[in-house]
Amino acid sequence: MATLKRVLKNLIYILGFSATLASFYLTIYNPLTELSAIIKIILILLFMLVNFGVAFVLGWPLSKINLKISNKIDLNIYYDDLFNQNGIIIIIPVNEYFDTLVDERIISSSTVHGQFIKKVFGGNIEELELKINKELQNYKEKSIVSRPRGNCKKYELGTTISVNKDGKDYFLVAFTRFNDSNKAESFNIDYQVTLKSLLDFIHINSQGKDINIPLIGAGQSGVNLTKQKLLEYLLFSIQIHDCFTVSGRTNVVLNKGLKDVIDLNRIKDLYSI
Known part of the structure; x- marks a missing residue:
């Protein structure tokens, strides 16, 4: 349509x-x-x-675009497998507990978080938890919660750590919280705070490598925005972040299943003005 x-x-x-x-x-x-x-x-x-x-x-619908969204950032947007990008930093949204249990309740296998655990670590939870816990030693937990399943240490949303596997760097950012019904969610205000913290971390730690960002919030997080608005807000956040500079390429890698709900022609028009 x-x-x-x-x-x-x-x-x-x-x-x-x-x-x-x-x-x-x-x-x-x-x-x-x-x-x-x-x-x-x-x-x-x-x-x-x-x-x-x-x-x-x-x-005709575009499947790839290049945008000059600021004097410092050239950005590519295209459809591909996020985990098929080579030699670069990949952003992984996780929950506030940095859980590793893919059981369709704590973590769904259809989310970027779940795919990361299965595709990158082959389900090797022990190895992943060792790497996560080592990085989280640099942060003070927000609280310790008694949970029947999953990790117990809760961290502030926006907390970001770097995990390396097979020569690739993955930035894990705490994006969703759990409500009283043990359902992951993220409110619009959380989204803004998380993106700012993530962009700060990327700016300091990217070290000239390419950055690949999925459409954060497009999964089961409960952000009250359409997929189109999520993409527009993500680009706007990068555009207005005064300190955000990367030497490598910045890519927003979209799941191919979003082709029917994302209009890249509209995005190109917005940034061609």
Whole structure:
């Protein structure tokens, strides 16, 4: 539906522009006066067909874009497997306990957090927990909570640590909290605070490497924004973060399943103004 609206909108603009040029040309020189009615109809149909073709090409959904969102940041947005990016830092949103139990209750296997544990560590929880606990020694826990399953030490949202595996660096950021029903959630205000802390950490610790960021909040976190708005807010947060500078590339890597709900043409239009 969004594609159709975009094509129709482009068609209106293109028709208006080309019709104006055609009218101006025919006012000065009109070679159509001696043509038959059938030829004129054919020419009109060809005129419409060409205009529609141009509108269709311009309105076709983009699958990759490059944006200059600030004087310091060139950013790529594309659809791919987040874990298929080589030699770079990958951002992993986790919960406030830095849990490692993928049981579809504490951590869902469909989330970036769950995929990280399964794909990167092959389900080796012991190795992952050793790395996490070593990094978390640099932080003071917010509280210690009695839980029937999962870790007990709770950390402030936005707490970010670096975990290395097979030559790749992964930045784990505490993004979601657990409510009284043991369901992960993140409010809009949490989202803002978390993004600021994450961007601060990336700025200090990226060390010239490429950064790959998923659409944070697009999973089961409960952020009250559409996927499109989440992406727009993520880009806006990067844009206005005065200190955010990376020497490598900055990529927002979108899950291919988001193609139907993310409009990259709109994003490109927003940052082309």
